[in-house]
Amino acid sequence: MTARQRTTIGATASLLLSAVACVLLVRHIDEIRPPEANVDTLYVDSPKIVKRASLGFNGLMACIYWTRVVQYFGHRHHEHALTFNELAPLLEITTTLDPQLLPPYQFGASFLAPKPPNGAGEPDRAIRLMEYGIEHNPDNWHLYYNLGFVYYTDIKDYKKAGEVFERGSRVPGAHPVLKILAALMNEHAGDFSTARLLWNAAYESSNESNMRQNALDHLRSLQVDEDITNLQAAVSRFGQRTGRLPSNLRELALAERMPGLPVDPDGHPYQLSPEGRVTVQKPADFPFITKGFPPGYQPPASALPTQP
């Protein structure tokens, strides 16, 4: 073997070995670095400073910060964190860098207002962010939708929500759903169908996995709430008719001529407590339900409208 061949083999081996080592070390570094290292908003409070530091490359920096927003939230949500202190600052920086970037507003609408662990619990900042978005994109109906969304789902100020939806519906090219929602806010704000409409729209209008999952969870919880409401009413009717509680849901299903044994969206049958309360088997699978809790179960923060 010539010296040159030896060098080639040595260098190639070294190259491959080092490459593998680098990859492994990078992964290790990511694990041992303090999580705050990824969030430099701890040290940079002002979005304006970030904007100036971007040296004119605002658009690119906005995209980078948007990626960080999703990373940050997804990571903490996965860890069941109780605080999301950096979410608002990150979103504010992102939208300062590029006010015309839409996904951050939608994300803020979904996750700034709800209480932890489902969101940052800062409805005021959510409102401010949406207003900021509207100010910079007055002809974009999505932002009115997002603002109305916040009023409806978290703040539960249906009058305000209706006003915002109405404003949005007057924007040229606005989606018809805005007009529908504006009308529904008047008398049917608390209806299941209204909520379902809103959450379906939320699900359809986003490709981002956190938001879609969130909308899906709400829809499923809505279903449970609706089922429980209906089943509870059926139990009352049964009681009025027979003067006693049904011994189990099968008896109730037969009496009410239901198509089958009532099951939750996951396919698990509902339960009937001895006191006549209808409960869901696994409340933890439905983070947003407001009824159907088994006795002694502590519900987490809710984001659904209260029932009439």
Place this chain on the structure above:
Amino acid sequence: MNTRILSIASNTFREAVRDRVLYNLIAFALLLSGAAIFVGQISINIERLVVVNLGLTAVTMFGIVIAIFIGIGLVSKEIEKRTLYTVLSRPVRRWEFVVGKFFGLAGTLVVNTFFMAIGVFGALFYVAQKFSAADLSILVALYFIVLEFLIICALALLFSSFSTPLLSAVFAFSLFVIGSFADDLRAFAAATHGIAGWFATGAAYLVPNFSALNVISAVAHQQQIGSQLILVNTLYTLFYTAMALSGAVLIFDRRNLK
């Protein structure tokens, strides 16, 4: 073998010095002392923060520029000036030449950083009037900056072995910028699916991980840097440099020196 590498390294160092590279220290000193005095006048309670941030950022920027500008010419200049012919006609292996050049450039930067470090601590003492235990972490930050330099040197040398100086500078500088966002690149790659995802992931891991080596903000806020991170960053730099140099050796070994 080692004496030859050492010879080439010290000759490279000598060339840099005689090329008046170390004069950049004057500009650096002026910048830093000016800033320190200015900040000391304003006295807005964040003097230390400004000096550490500015000082360490300046050390990084100056060093990266030097590393790239000297690094890109390391091989190509010798080929262009034909000084390489008389070197390679001697019992010097081509890989020894590459490694020697690397150590020469790295040595230049270490010396340069050493003097700059003195400058930073000097400015710090001027504004803070004393040193605290937290200032030790500044040494760690400086050490990490030197690690960044080593990686950039190796990359500049890699590009110099086959590319023109201009392109080498562009590539090396681009990798520096992209490497500073390596975290975000990995996050982005993780969210991408399909073939694009594979490419993105590959790129994200091959790009130099400068985001982990840049602890300037943390150190400015007097955070401590974990010893485990120091160790792993050192290992990473070692392997990354080895990777780049291996590439340089493979390419240069095959190059026809017209």
Place this chain on the structure above:
Amino acid sequence: MVGFWHKRPKRALHPIHLTVEEGEIFGFLGPNGAGKTTTLKILMGLVFPTGGTARILGRNWTEPSVKAQIGFLPEQPYFYDYLTAHELLEYYGQLSGVPAKGRKQRIDEVLAQVGLTDVKGVHLRKFSKGMLQRAGIAQAILHNPKLLFFDEPMSGLDPLGRREVRDLMEQLKQEGKTIFFSTHILSDAESLCDRVAIIHKGELRGVGAIDELTSTVQGKVEVVWQGTQIPASMKALGADCHITGDRVRAVIAERQQDAAIDALRREHIRLIAITPLRTSLEAYFVEKLQHSQKTAGTLV
């Protein structure tokens, strides 16, 4: 000893068989672009041939141990201009493995031999072309190699410089070194070489002593005589005549020179000089191509 057969990537070099004897000065002649420098670069390991082998001093030319025994002077070399001559040789000495103990002494020796002792502390960027060439020879002989390769050692030098380099090469031969050098100037080869190889457009055209090779070409002589007369008999010889002032210069074939002398004597014209005209290598090859098909003379 060198023997090889190789091809060049873009332009194929035809099979070349060469052997260089120890202790001789061997010239590698060819016009510009013939492939001389490329051949040397291949031997130095700077360029990789697509095929072929070479043996230097009994070993494969790619072996690193060979490099310690050879010295190379590239064409129109530059050196690290920020170094002095002394520092340059110190650096090269380290790379060539000259032991640290006697290194300084050896450097001074070599500098004296090439005549650069006075300027050993001067930065190379201030050196003239001749001085650079001498520095180049210094670095080539520093480690006392047995075999030297010089690429156009005389190029760009004034007559004094050329003389100095020629003398140096003679000196080195006296020391028992073997020199393989390339040039496109026939006269340089003539005065120095024992044997030559002639290469043209990548092809070997002949190997042997110079006169043997060029004697296959008709030599010409220049006849100079007093006056402005051109005898008819001269014209009959097919002479190419020019009148300059009060003399006539005529170029005739070598074999006709006796006839020319007789012609002049008959007319009582005073002969001033007869000078053999050496053809330039360029003209030599042009003539070769015009007269015959390719002739690969291989005289060893």
